[in-house]
Amino acid sequence: MTHVDLQSLVDDIAGEMAREVVRGKVADYIPSLASVSSDKFGITIIDHAGDCYSAGDAHSPFSVQSISKVFSLTMALGSVGDALWTRVGREPSGSPFNSIVQLESEHGIPRNPFINSGAIVVADVLLASYKPSEILGEFIRFMQMVAGDDTIHIDKAVAQSEQATGFRNVALGNYMRAFDNIVHPVEQTLGTYFHFCALSMSCQQLAKAGRYLMCGGRRHPGTADTIISQQRARRILALMMMCGHYDGSGEFAYRVGLPGKSGVGGGILAVAPGIASIAVWSPGLNSHGNSQLGMIALERLVQRTGWSVFRSNR
Numbered sequence: 001m002t003h004v005d006l007q008s009l010v011d012d013i014a015g016e017m018a019r020e021v022v023r024g025k026v027a028d029y030i031p032s033l034a035s036v037s038s039d040k041f042g043i044t045i046i047d048h049a050g051d052c053y054s055a056g057d058a059h060s061p062f063s064v065q066s067i068s069k070v071f072s073l074t075m076a077l078g079s080v081g082d083a084l085w086t087r088v089g090r091e092p093s094g095s096p097f098n099s100i101v102q103l104e105s106e107h108g109i110p111r112n113p114f115i116n117s118g119a120i121v122v123a124d125v126l127l128a129s130y131k132p133s134e135i136l137g138e139f140i141r142f143m144q145m146v147a148g149d150d151t152i153h154i155d156k157a158v159a160q161s162e163q164a165t166g167f168r169n170v171a172l173g174n175y176m177r178a179f180d181n182i183v184h185p186v187e188q189t190l191g192t193y194f195h196f197c198a199l200s201m202s203c204q205q206l207a208k209a210g211r212y213l214m215c216g217g218r219r220h221p222g223t224a225d226t227i228i229s230q231q232r233a234r235r236i237l238a239l240m241m242m243c244g245h246y247d248g249s250g251e252f253a254y255r256v257g258l259p260g261k262s263g264v265g266g267g268i269l270a271v272a273p274g275i276a277s278i279a280v281w282s283p284g285l286n287s288h289g290n291s292q293l294g295m296i297a298l299e300r301l302v303q304r305t306g307w308s309v310f311r312s313n314r
């Protein structure tokens, strides 16, 4: 598609989403997220040439929540490599993002790094590589570097709000501690995890941060600067495809056909490998905790561009 086409495409989609009546339910189990308006919708596409197309509330920061799991995973693989996989699996869970049920029969090893239990283990792995006082700084620096934007930050109020009410995550952390799959004090590991989730970014910043996954591990189009290897980028995308939307991952693959990762703040990062990095945001969630309009918007985008990884012609 030409540049003009992509700009009118995002404008059209933002216009259509503004008219949608069924907008999902904003997550209220994290008190500081409950007040975000479900009227919001933003979208940014960055294509393989590095050109950026935004519409709606694409410049409004929102709570990235579980989308941060893609970036903490990238850092953990950078720190310990494939040794990570002795502590976390790579299979879809088919369960809600905050489920504890599989941990008992699977001996405290979470199914994958994109559900809460898995990302809590990833945070624990990172705590072994960085000093506790440095880990959040390292995380923020990594995000600023991949996005090329040093205004990106963690919203401390959101982290504290979750720290005060995240009883399920406390249960997950303690349960895995009992299996020796959390090795740091549970409070410290959870504190790290909550702060990762409380990352605040706009669609534009998030789409920029996703460029290394679109570009086979290169920082952005037109550079030889590498963040991760091509193979690692492919594998993270595979995990996003299979596990990025919890028990809604099959539906997302069916309807959108792109690797993606959602968060309860209403954001979704989706990647068309070699073609585009796409971020959408609308805070109302469907029953699986994935953005109701974000998913519809991505479905329409793929219908109109043919960008599904399952397309038969290029």
Ligand SMILES: NC(=O)CC[C@H](N)C(=O)O
Pocket: 064, 065, 066, 067, 097, 098, 116, 162, 169, 194, 197, 262, 263, 264, 265, 289
């Ligand atoms: N699905 C999500 O985005 C969940 C992340 C959220 N911080 C939680 O732990 O519950």
